[in-house]
Each structure stands twice: as C-alpha cells, then as structure tokens.
Amino acid sequence: GAVVSQHPSWxxxxxxxxxxxxxxxxxxxxxxxxxxxxFPKQSLMLMATSNEGSKxxxxxxxxxxKFLINHASLTLSTLTVxxxxxxxxxxxxxxxxxxxxxxxxxQGTRLTVV
Amino acid sequence: AQSVTQLGSHVSVSExxxxxxxxxxxSSVPPYLFWYVQYPNQGLQLLLKYTSAATLVKGINGxxxxxxxxxxxxxxxxxxxxxxxAAEYFCAVTVxxxxxxxxxxxxxxxxx
Numbered sequence: 001g002a003v004v005s006q007h008p009s010w011x012x013x014x015x016x017x018x019x020x021x022x023x024x025x026x027x028x029x030x031x032x033x034x035x036x037x038x039f040p041k042q043s044l045m046l047m048a049t050s051n052e053g054s055k056x057x058x059x060x061x062x063x064x065x066k067f068l069i070n071h072a073s074l075t076l077s078t079l080t081v082x083x084x085x086x087x088x089x090x091x092x093x094x095x096x097x098x099x100x101x102x103x104x105x106x107q108g109t110r111l112t113v114v
Numbered sequence: 115a116q117s118v119t120q121l122g123s124h125v126s127v128s129e130x131x132x133x134x135x136x137x138x139x140x141s142s143v144p145p146y147l148f149w150y151v152q153y154p155n156q157g158l159q160l161l162l163k164y165t166s167a168a169t170l171v172k173g174i175n176g177x178x179x180x181x182x183x184x185x186x187x188x189x190x191x192x193x194x195x196x197x198x199x200a201a202e203y204f205c206a207v208t209v210x211x212x213x214x215x216x217x218x219x220x221x222x223x224x225x226x
Contacts, residue, residue, distance in 0.1 A: 001160070010155075034213065043204065043218045044158075093157050101146045101165060101208055105157040 002028050002098040006106025013084055013113055021079045021109045023094030029074035030096035034103070035067075038091040050077040084113040116141045116207045120217035128225045133177075133192040135220050137205030140186065147188040148206045148214070149179055158204065164188060175199070200224045 003026040013019050023033055031052045036044040048069050049057040056069035066088075068080040077096075081088055089112050095103040121136040139145055146165050150158040162173025169181040179190045188205060205217040 004157075006157070041221075043216045046213055049213070091155070095158075095214075102148075102160065102163060103214055104160070105150075108155065108157045110155055 001102075002026075002096075002104045004094065004096050004104045004106045006094055006109055008109060009107055010110040011112070013111070015085055015113055016083055018080055018082045019084055019111060021081075021092055021094075021111075023077045023079070023096070023106050025075045025096045025098075028096075028098040030077075030098070031074060033071060033077040033094055033096045035069060035077075035079050036093045036095070038093060038108075040091075044093060047079075052077075081111065084111070086113045089113045116145060116209060116212070116215045118205050118207050118215055118217035120203075120205050120220050122220055123218065124221045124223065126223040126225060127195045129197055130194050133190070133195045133199065133222065135190040135203050135205075135222065137179075137188045137190065137217060138186050139188060139205075139207045141207060141209060143209050145207045145209055147179075147181060148208075149173065149177070149188075149190050150204045150206060152202045152204065152219075161190070161203075195222075195224045197224050197226065 005024045007022045033050040035047045038044050047062045050069045050071040052071045071077040093108045094106045117140045119138045148163045149161040152158050161177050162171045164181045172178045177192045202219050204219045206214045208214045
C-alpha cells in the first residue's frame with residue numbers, strides 16, 4: 001500500500017511556543033491530505049482538509065489561527081500548532097488518498113505541552 | 115450524512131476464541147466501509163475494506179467482515195484470537211470522495 005510518513009512521532013514543547021508537524025506522501029502525490037486529532041481513548045476527529053496550493057478547509061469549532069495548515073507541494077502538508085497550551089496536548093494524525101476512497105495514515109504525533 | 119456506530123467500547127476474548135466486533139452504519143447512498151486497527155501511539159492500519167464488490171471481505175491477519183445491506187452492518191470477525199490482536203479497532207464509512215467518518219472505536223483485549 002501507499003506510505004504516509006509523519007514527523008515527529010512525539011514532541012514536548014513549552015507552553016506558548018509553536019510546533020510544526022509534517023505529513024509526507026512518500027510514493028504518491030496527494031492533492032488532499034487530512035488532519036485528525038485523537039483524544040485519549042477516543043476516536044479520530046477531523047480537524048481540517050489540506051488542499052495543495054489553496055487554503056485548508058477547517059471543521060467547525062477548529063481554530064484556524066491556532067492550527068495553521070500549509071500544503072505547499074503535492075507530497076507535503078504541515079500542521080503548525082501556534083502558541084501551544086497544555087489543552088492542545090493530543091495525538092495528531094494525518095492521512096492521504098493516492099486515488100479512490102482508501103486512505104493511508106501517518107504514524108501519528110504525540111504532542112505534549114508543558 | 116453518514117454515521118457509524120460501534121457497539122461495545124471494550125471487548126474481551128480468550129486466546130483462540132472467536133472475535134466479533136460490531137459496526138452499524140447509516141448512509142443515504144451506497145457506502146464504502148473500512149476497518150482499521152490502531153496500536154498504542156501509532157497511526158491507523160487498514161485491515162479491510164468494502165467497496166461495493168464482494169459482500170464478504172477478507173483482510174489481513176485473518177480478519178474478515180461481511181457487508182449486510184439489510185442490516186446496515188459491517189461486523190468484523192476472526193475465528194481465533196491471538197494475543198497480538200489486542201488493539202483498538204475503528205470502523206469507518208465514506209462515500210465517493212467524502213471524508214472518512216469514524217466510529218468511536220472498540221478496544222479488544224485478548225486473555226491468555
């Protein structure tokens with residue numbers, strides 16, 4: 001299957017700083033990528049849809065200014081958590097579709113804000 | 115709009131026993147259905163998918179699922195559980211190029 005790589009796998013940052021998470025499609029081009037957030041022992045919540053060359057589409061209730069998404073190339077989307085606070089601590093996962101309906105997921109990023 | 119309901123947030127079976135994880139969906143148009151597995155602190159791995167071909171779908175690691183339109187179900191089964199099957203399992207639905215909608219997940223525990 002297709003490979004989606006996410007980096008870093010885990011990150012600890014101080015409150016008030018910004019953190020960037022990268023999502024790469026390694027063996028296919030992805031015009032669209034998806035960013036999810038997963039709280040402990042809960043399901044995945046779609047945060048936003050990242051579109052190459054255009055603005056991301058955010059789900060209701062997701063702060064655009066806090067979660068900045070950039071999809072500058074067909075193989076890379078980034079999620080930047082700005083001015084992070086402890087409540088932003090979570091597991092963030094990206095996914096992409098090579099074509100069709102099947103989605104492939106990155107390994108996830110465990111963000112801890114202290 | 116689509117939705118997924120996974121019955122049972124936690125299922126516990128003995129090693130060698132049948133695994134049955136339940137998933138019911140709601141969709142106004144023919145759906146595509148998926149089962150994913152997630153191990154702690156990892157992303158999601160596709161177990162199997164239904165994309166309107168055969169209603170009985172076989173996946174990796176001995177898992178299979180049957181699409182039953184009349185029951186709007188897509189239950190996941192495995193004849194004999196292994197310790198390595200202990201993980202979180204998610205059922206998901208989508209239509210065409212729509213977003214994946216996930217169920218709340220079922221944690222599978224396997225007792226020796």
